[in-house]
Amino acid sequence: MTASSTKRNKAARIAGYIWRRHGGTLLALAAIALFLGAWELVAVGLKKEYMLPRFSAVCVAFGRLWGTPSFYRDTFATLLRAICGFAIAFFAGAAMGVAGGVFSKFRAFCKPLVAFFRAAPTMGLTLVIMVWLRAKYTPVCIGFLMVFPVIYTTVADSIATAPRDLLQMAKVYRMPLSKQIRYIYVPHAVPMMFSACSTAFALNIKATVSAEILAHTVGSIGVHMTNAAADLLDGTAMLFAWLLVAVLLSVLAECLLKLIERLCLRRYGNAIV
Amino acid sequence: MKKVIVVLVALFVCLAVCMGAFACNNAATRPQQTQDPVDKDSSQSADQDPVGAKETYTVFAPDGAPSLALAKMMKDNAAVAGHAMDYRIIGAANVAASMINGDADFIIAPTNAGVMQSINTDNYYMLGVTSWGNLYIVTTNDGYEALADNATTADAAAFLAQFAAKSISSIGNNQVPDNSLKYLLGLQNVDCTVADGVDAATIQADLIAGSVDCALLGEPAATATKALLAKNGVTNYRILGSLSAVWQSLTGLAYPQAGIFVKKSVAADQAFIAAFESTLAASIDYFNASAANAEELGNYMQSREDNSLKGAIVKQCYLRTAQSYRSASAAKEDVKRLVGVLVPRLADGNYDGVFYQAQ
Numbered sequence: 001m002t003a004s005s006t007k008r009n010k011a012a013r014i015a016g017y018i019w020r021r022h023g024g025t026l027l028a029l030a031a032i033a034l035f036l037g038a039w040e041l042v043a044v045g046l047k048k049e050y051m052l053p054r055f056s057a058v059c060v061a062f063g064r065l066w067g068t069p070s071f072y073r074d075t076f077a078t079l080l081r082a083i084c085g086f087a088i089a090f091f092a093g094a095a096m097g098v099a100g101g102v103f104s105k106f107r108a109f110c111k112p113l114v115a116f117f118r119a120a121p122t123m124g125l126t127l128v129i130m131v132w133l134r135a136k137y138t139p140v141c142i143g144f145l146m147v148f149p150v151i152y153t154t155v156a157d158s159i160a161t162a163p164r165d166l167l168q169m170a171k172v173y174r175m176p177l178s179k180q181i182r183y184i185y186v187p188h189a190v191p192m193m194f195s196a197c198s199t200a201f202a203l204n205i206k207a208t209v210s211a212e213i214l215a216h217t218v219g220s221i222g223v224h225m226t227n228a229a230a231d232l233l234d235g236t237a238m239l240f241a242w243l244l245v246a247v248l249l250s251v252l253a254e255c256l257l258k259l260i261e262r263l264c265l266r267r268y269g270n271a272i273v
Numbered sequence: 274m275k276k277v278i279v280v281l282v283a284l285f286v287c288l289a290v291c292m293g294a295f296a297c298n299n300a301a302t303r304p305q306q307t308q309d310p311v312d313k314d315s316s317q318s319a320d321q322d323p324v325g326a327k328e329t330y331t332v333f334a335p336d337g338a339p340s341l342a343l344a345k346m347m348k349d350n351a352a353v354a355g356h357a358m359d360y361r362i363i364g365a366a367n368v369a370a371s372m373i374n375g376d377a378d379f380i381i382a383p384t385n386a387g388v389m390q391s392i393n394t395d396n397y398y399m400l401g402v403t404s405w406g407n408l409y410i411v412t413t414n415d416g417y418e419a420l421a422d423n424a425t426t427a428d429a430a431a432f433l434a435q436f437a438a439k440s441i442s443s444i445g446n447n448q449v450p451d452n453s454l455k456y457l458l459g460l461q462n463v464d465c466t467v468a469d470g471v472d473a474a475t476i477q478a479d480l481i482a483g484s485v486d487c488a489l490l491g492e493p494a495a496t497a498t499k500a501l502l503a504k505n506g507v508t509n510y511r512i513l514g515s516l517s518a519v520w521q522s523l524t525g526l527a528y529p530q531a532g533i534f535v536k537k538s539v540a541a542d543q544a545f546i547a548a549f550e551s552t553l554a555a556s557i558d559y560f561n562a563s564a565a566n567a568e569e570l571g572n573y574m575q576s577r578e579d580n581s582l583k584g585a586i587v588k589q590c591y592l593r594t595a596q597s598y599r600s601a602s603a604a605k606e607d608v609k610r611l612v613g614v615l616v617p618r619l620a621d622g623n624y625d626g627v628f629y630q631a632q
Contacts, residue, residue, distance in 0.1 A: 050478060050501065070578050131370040135363065216336065216364025218579045226336075226364075230494075230581035232477050233501045 053237040061241035070219075071245075078139075078221040079249055082208040085143020086201055093148045097155025107156055118149040126211045135215040139222070142211035147200040154196035158189035194261040201257065202250045209246050221246055329357045330539065333377040335365045336580040338492055338594040339531040341587070342381060342403040344570035345556035347577075354548035362579045372397060378539045379549070383449050384608055385615040387534045391627045392619075397534045398629035401550065402604045403557065404531035405595040406517025407492040408450050410441065413502065413510050414486040420514025429522035432514055433458060436465040436487070442476050443467050443489040449530065449615060450489055450516070456614045457519055473498075481505045489516065493582065496590035517595065527607045530595075535629065543631055554598040560591065567591030601628040 019026070036055050043054040053061075065071045100107035125145060129138050162185050170180045212222020225242045228235035330353075334340035340362055345351075347360040363371060371377045372390040381403060382390070391397040420432045436458070443451045446469040458465050468485070473494035479485035481502060490498060495512055502510045517528035533553065540546055560570055571587025574580055587594075601608065605628055613620040 048481070048505065050481065050505065127366065130367060131373055134374075134376065135367055214364070214366060216362075216367055218361065223579060227578070227581045229474060231497070231583065232474050233497060233504065 050232040050236050053240055057237040058240040058244065061237040062244055065238075065241055065245070070224075074219050074224060075221060075245060075249070077219045078205075078208060078212065078246075081136075081139045081212075081217075081220070082143055082201075082205050082249075085140040085208060086147050086204050088140075089144040089147035089200075089204075090151055090197070092144075093151025094155050097152045098159060100152065100156035101159025104160075107160075110152070114149045114152055117145050120145075122146065122207055122210060123214060126214045129211075130215050135217045136219075138215040139208040139211040139217055139220070143204045143208045146203050146207040150196050150200040150203070151193075154192050155189065158192045159185060162188050190264055191261075194257060194264070198254050198257045198261075201253045205246060205250045205253070327356065327378075327539075329359050330378040331359045331361065331376060332379040333361050333363050333368075333371050334381040335368050336362055337365070337582070338407045338596075339381045339383075339404050340574065340580060340582070341560055341570065341591075341594055342533070342553065342557050342596050342598070344574055345559045346552060348570060348573045351552055351556075353552050354545045356545065362577065372534065375536065377534075378536050380534050381531055382534055384529050384532050385449060385612050387532055388608065388612050388619065388624065388627055389616060391534060392624055395537075397536055397627075398540050399601040399608065399627050400533045400535045400540075400546065400629045401553075401598055401600045402529040402532045402608065403553070403596060403598055404529075405597055406515060406520070406528040406530045407594045408453070408489055408516040408530070409492065409495045409593065410487065410513045410516065411480075411490055411495055411498065411510065412487045412513055413480055413483075413507055415509055417487065417511075417513055419511065420518060424514075424518055424522045426522050429519045430461050432519060433461045433463045433465075437463050438465070439487060440466040440468050440485070441487045441489055442479060442485040443469065444471075444473055444476065444491060444494075446471065450491065452615050453516060453520065453528075453611075454489055457516070457523060460523055477501055480510070481507055483507075492590045492593045493586045496593070497583070497586045512593075515593070515595075524610060526610045527604070529604050529607045529611055532601065532604075532608070540629055546629070547631065550598070550600065557596045557598050560596055564588050564591065602630055 039052075040055045043049075043052045046052055049057065096110060100110055122142060122145075126138060126142055129141050133141055166184050167180070169175075170184060175183075209220075209222050209225070211217070212220040213226050214222075216223060216226065221242055225239055228239035228242060231238075332343060332346075334343050340347075343360060346358070350358070350360070352358060368380065368382045368386055369390055371380055372382065372387070373394055375394070375396055379400075380387070380397075384399075384402070387397070387399060391399060417435055418432065421428045424432065441454065443454055445451045451467060451469065455467050458467070467489075473490055476485065476488045476490060477494075477498050480488060480498065499510050502508070517530070520526070520528040535546065535549075559566055561567075565588075568584050568588035570584075571582055571591075572584030574582040574587070575584050605625075608628075609622040613622060
């Protein structure tokens, strides 16, 4: 075997290793690059900055944002509202979900309420809630209404579908309830919960920002989007920049949840013998 | 297991701190003020105090031209008769909500909406009119004639007649701009299609694309559109005429587009109300005094980041925003005529109790 063929083989092995370990990430990066490239081409061809600004212009606007004090203050304020809405919905949804999973009658009672929250148009609810609450609390409420049905349904389903054979075994061996919860219910529910939380938080951020736009919540990403949208002359790139901020918030939250999920599953994966 | 619990506990503690910070911290969500309001809760209803005196009064204005009436007062964070004032810009969709839940001690609102909510809630008086029409018909078609200055009834009729069998794209679907234009066209039996343009940004895009060549826009959007169209190669954009001028020529009455409303409990202090009116009139006079003043206030509003105004645009169109203060009792007939057109169930004008009257 010659030296060059040895080198080629080694390169092929390294490439194969990278592809096996990080193929998914590479494909995702390639998709992003393709999307951005297509965006830039279309924007250059369209020549209508007020409709579709160039990606480079959006990057410049995004960079300018980091230099403004209101960016940090208002982004944090939006994130805080999203977290508040999510947290309240999580605790309420989990508590009612447990009740719904254990008591089928309670679940039947809550069914119309959950269906209403799930089906009611978000913008319509925002207009109503704006009258009941102040503009700064409306996004929190809308976030709650978006997340609550997801968490409630997930918790109730996970309890209702807990492995029957394990529960029977726990009954036979007179396992205390605390241990049943720790070793049967929680490991069964955790993967479903994380998946639901990941989806719900992304929806929550979307709904929170949308509510901020309609309610004109001062000191928020939504208001900045409204002001940018009103200015077609210079504002479209800034609007896209704020969109990017909202998307990044969502992505960061999802990454954080994935990290916590990995830690939990690594532990709970050994919980059931 | 310990690591998981530690991570979860840390997360919940962070959440709890965040929720606590959010609940306690109002400052992060307020625009900058030159001085803080005094400690008493500004949203506390004056109804709780039998004399109606509060240390801080809330003054709301919707985003856009109507807020320019308060711009000088906002910039100076002007106190009135020794009372601190908390000035806030709200969304147009929040005006009714603010009056219904009584958040605003003073609020600038579209005249029709303000009068309706004053009647519905029985909690507000109309104090005065601040805006006399900032709506303009604009075009990219060289075939239309502009409305003459000091137009007579015949001039206004001829102006509208040129839109027969044409289409005008209007902002404010089924709201003040749209309904006012339809009324005037109907008054002259002009068969013109008023297409719903949704909002100024959509109309601007349509003007650039050429799918629309005539529209009704409000200032400062009408002025901002010129630069936008020029940037996109459309150079024959013109402002043809003011809707309020046409209204005045055809009805003999002025067009009181927006006014200031005050909570009844606050209005009990007549000396305070007189001082507020005086300060408001002075604020408007300062705005109208020169382009430099208008630009100064426009730049201030732009710096607040809670509204869409731009100093450079306000400088160009400040007179066309038609800011001027007249007390409600003096403008009663004008208000009743406009409200009667926009809110048919109030056409009888039987709501004199809505208008503030100094004793």
